[in-house]
Amino acid sequence: MIERDIAAPHVRGEQPHHFEILATDPVTRARVGILRTRRGEVRTPAFMPVGTQASVKSLTPDEVRASGTDIILANTYHLMLRPGLAVLEAAGGIQRFMAWDGPVLTDSGGFQVFSLAQRREVSEEGVTFRSHLDGSRWELTPESAIDLQLGFGSDIIMPLDELVGYGSDDAAQAAAMERTHRWLRRAIQRFAERQGDVAPASRPLLFGIAQGGFDPARRRESASFLRDLPLDGSAIGGLSVGEPKEVMAEMLDASIDGLPPERPRYLMGVGSPEDLWRGVAAGVDMFDCVHPTRVARRGALFTPDGRVDVTASRFRTHFGPVDETCTCPTCTTFSAAYLHHLFRARELLAYRLGTIHNLWFIQREMARIRDAIARGTFVEEMRAFLDRYRPADSGAAALQRQRNRGLRAEAGTG
Ligand SMILES: [Zn+2]
16 A cells, blocks of 8 residues: 555645546546545545445445445444444454455435434434434434544544435525534544544545535535535535436536535435436536445346336347446346346345446446546547436336336235
């Protein structure tokens, strides 16, 4: 490992040592670079598969690595409830526990508290809630979110933020942003107390999160708030929560306008193939999303022509691979007809093979994106991808959910 002098949390201005921009696209805001963490380098733009419970569902770490993945994400909310901080500390950190030898980014737990937990109460101190597993009472504060992630051994740490849904009123959006900013100052304070004496190259990175709801001016304000704080990177939160795509694009642009350009930018919770190309064009360096792996387990597989439902009857006797252009272990070994059969029969191998393909597909797109930016052909390649790729429309998706419910009933598993 190269010993690099990663400076104390980055202060506005010069290029931080842990993030190197190798090339920028002359037309869009796309850029290609390297993010250096204490557990290895991440090629950016990067897609981070989600390992909610210290596992990318159905895959081994070797399979995740082989897909072209440099870094994975794990969820603090799930890990704090089970297996719990004590187990992860005793294991020597999440990487050793799950046998993943690369960097791990953890979220703060806030998103799941606001979406999964029961009887949630938010105060200035933090948020209390009941576990969705057993109803036990828990508390998360800006300080405890930092302590938990340091205890897990996370390499990129996210501060606790307050979220409001799409369609919530203006006053609620403004109040959540203000509280997110106050909580961020407390998170930075705690991080400095705990990590102030640690050699720069050995400590995790601390990102800030820009919120601001669905008002472009507020988005810019929240992003600008991060500029003057000592942080290693910027995340954009609170998007892809049900708003129309054009609203998301407008909010993303407004956020990126306000963020310091020299720090890595991470768009949270976004990761469909078309959103990755568009997000990179908007200036995003990092993405995470359950989408590619979650839809894979329903038989929705990516191809250069768009997402296909491999459970559809047209694949029953399709003995070629689901994606002719794909070099993943699924496509080079198994036919679409076999996948069709496995999904219809609800065989466990279906989930693995589907996940492998979608993850390979996404990481191949990320590699194409990075190469295109470096070669100066990003805009042409993005247009070629978007012209050809057909995202599943909502009607097809609803039909597929219906069919899967039927299949579950048939197989007697749900
Ligand atoms: Zn494949």
